Amino acid sequence: MPKDFLQPMTCFYWATQGRCTKTADECFYAHWDTGVIASAPVSMARDGQSVTVAGRHADAQIADFIARENSLKTRELALNSRQVLLNQHDAALNARCANMKTAMQEVYDTIETFDNESAEALRALHRRKKQIEDFNVATATEGKPSEYGAMLLFAVNGSIGAVTKMAQRVDEVGNYMKEHIGINAVHEASVAAFVQANNHV
Numbered sequence: 062m063p064k065d066f067l068q069p070m071t072c073f074y075w076a077t078q079g080r081c082t083k084t085a086d087e088c089f090y091a092h093w094d095t096g097v098i099a100s101a102p103v104s105m106a107r108d109g110q111s112v113t114v115a116g117r118h119a120d121a122q123i124a125d126f127i128a129r130e131n132s133l134k135t136r137e138l139a140l141n142s143r144q145v146l147l148n149q150h151d152a153a154l155n156a157r158c159a160n161m162k163t164a165m166q167e168v169y170d171t172i173e174t175f176d177n178e179s180a181e182a183l184r185a186l187h188r189r190k191k192q193i194e195d196f197n198v199a200t201a202t203e204g205k206p207s208e209y210g211a212m213l214l215f216a217v218n219g220s221i222g223a224v225t226k227m228a229q230r231v232d233e234v235g236n237y238m239k240e241h242i243g244i245n246a247v248h249e250a251s252v253a254a255f256v257q258a259n260n261h262v
């Protein structure tokens with residue numbers, strides 16, 4: 062009601078004629094001085110009778126109020142649908158990240174397996190190297206140095222170098238994943254085993 066507006070409106074009759082056919086309770090307009098007087102009521106014919114519709118000021122205020130209400134509702138709807146889209150986007154992103162992390166973990170597990178296997182291979186190669194060196198020392202002592210012994214030692218050293226290089230590269234990948242992708246299951250034990258096998262002479 063116009064008397065309840067944020068800027069209440071005073072009854073046209075009460076203000077201009079000092080009286081109103083309605084009581085202060087019944088009248089839509091204020092029967093006190095609000096500083097704003099409603100305009101003369103607009104009348105329109107309905108069923109052969111003159112019916113009071115509303116003051117022009119009230120019309121304008123109501124129209125303005127409805128317009129603001131509608132614009133707020135429209136903005137709220139737009140915000141809600143944007144929030145729904147954002148939530149969907151978040152969910153899709155989280156799912157993709159989870160898949161990625163699983164895939165990365167699998168790669169990382171493979172690297173660890175390779176670390177362990179290459180450490181085992183290095184230990185075996187170092188055992189062979191020791192045998193060949195002992196063989197070479199023995200044949201040299203006997204005055205019959207073996208050219209096969211020298212070739213075998215060259216081959217074993219080459220194998221050790223190749224496996225070491227491969228293991229180092231794979232280790233670099235593993236460390237990169239640990240540092241930049243947050244895969245943090247580096248087993249210090251497997252790294253230690255690799256280092257130990259490589260230094261074992």
Ligand SMILES: [Zn+2]
Nearest residue numbers: 072075081088
């Ligand atoms: Zn009145």
